[in-house]
Amino acid sequence: MSTSPQTAALTQAVTQEAMQSFAHATDPRLAQVMALLVKHLHAFVAESKLSKEEWLRGLDFLNACAAITTEERNEFSLFSDIMGISSMVDVVSQPEGGTPSSVLGPFHNHDSLLRDNGVDLTNGQPGERVWFHGRVVDTHGQPIANAHIDFWQNADNGLYPAQDPEQDPQNLRCKIVCDAEGGFNLLTIRPHPYTVPTDGPVGALLAASQRNIWRPAHYHLIVSAPGYVGLVTELFPKGSDYIDNDTVFGVRPGLIVPFVPCSNSAVAQRFGLEAPFLEMTYEFQLVKQD
Ligand SMILES: [Fe+2]
Incomplete structure (x- = not known):
């Protein structure tokens, strides 16, 4: 026509x-x-x-998003995520040259406790142990002393503390300050894929569109240092299910990192681990503020 x-x-x-x-x-x-x-x-x-009917249906959809939105659950934010808008904003608002950014997601908590660099976050819970360590550097590879890291992930059952009353609200999350060489390390567990909430209008839209509802496994991180542009990002274990089909389009090639079997005896002794355990290493690059 x-x-x-x-x-x-x-x-x-x-x-x-x-x-x-x-x-x-x-x-x-x-x-x-x-x-x-x-x-x-x-x-x-x-x-x-x-058509007018389609326009009215669109308005009904937005009304349904408003009706289900609360302090803890924002359906509009989820709609933005599954439309790829959140990822687009990440891409166009992040300065070029540093580590790619990725979506913040709904489970960040400003109240994570400041823990020692080298903290053990596992506290006897189930999950494959991961020694996660690396450095924070500038775009020339020079270490950024005392950079801050805010870290959070889901537990072995795929849930974040906000979704699971059995978990301590501080479970598998922390803030740490890097050392003078920008170095950080912590002991955690392997994260797991999870589905976005599907009990609202966005879930109905995903179902009607026959779309995937899963996100690949990931760690969430906010990396910051005075004088540098703050970085909100995620790291995706190489080989995770759904890594090629993230329902919120957050995966970037530079954020896919392998888990490597590790038998470092000093690390094993420090954390009381049986070797081999898993190791993930990453270097975050921050861009200087203008
Ligand atoms: Fe997440």
Whole structure:
């Protein structure tokens, strides 16, 4: 079905008028962003020839997202994730040159305790032991002394503490300060794939679209240091299920890291481990602030 010249002229006029309506916003960035949003949303409506029924269905979907959203659960954030918008924002807002960023996800907790560099986070719980260590450096490979790391992951049952009343709220999460050479290390367990929440309108959309609902296993990290752009990222164990089909599109090639069998006797003795255990090594590169 082609568009007649009259309809094309009308849609262009409506788009121009709606874009112009934001031109006098007190914040110039608001004017720019809203004009572009109008431009692209109008183009979507025109190209898809959206029917009134489809438009109403879209509004119903947004209303359903609002109805299920609480302090602990944000369906709009999940919608952004499964549309790839959260990942797009990560990609376009992160400066080039450092470690790639990835999605923050819904389970970050600002209240993680500051623990010693070299902390054992396992506390006798099930899970394959992983000695995770590395350095934080600048884009020239020079160590960043005393960089901060905020780390969190899910337990052996695939759940985060916020989803599992059996877990201590501080389980498998910590903040640590790197040493003078940017070095860090900790003992943790292998993370596991998990599904995004599927009991809301986003879950219904994923089901109707016959889409995967799983995320590959990952560690979450926020790496920061004064004078450098903060990094929100994830590390994905090489070979994890769903690594080629992350439902929130968070995997980047530079963030896939192998688990290597390790028999370092000093590490085994320090943490009371039986060798071999797993080892993951990573060097985070931070970009200097302008
Ligand atoms: Fe996660």
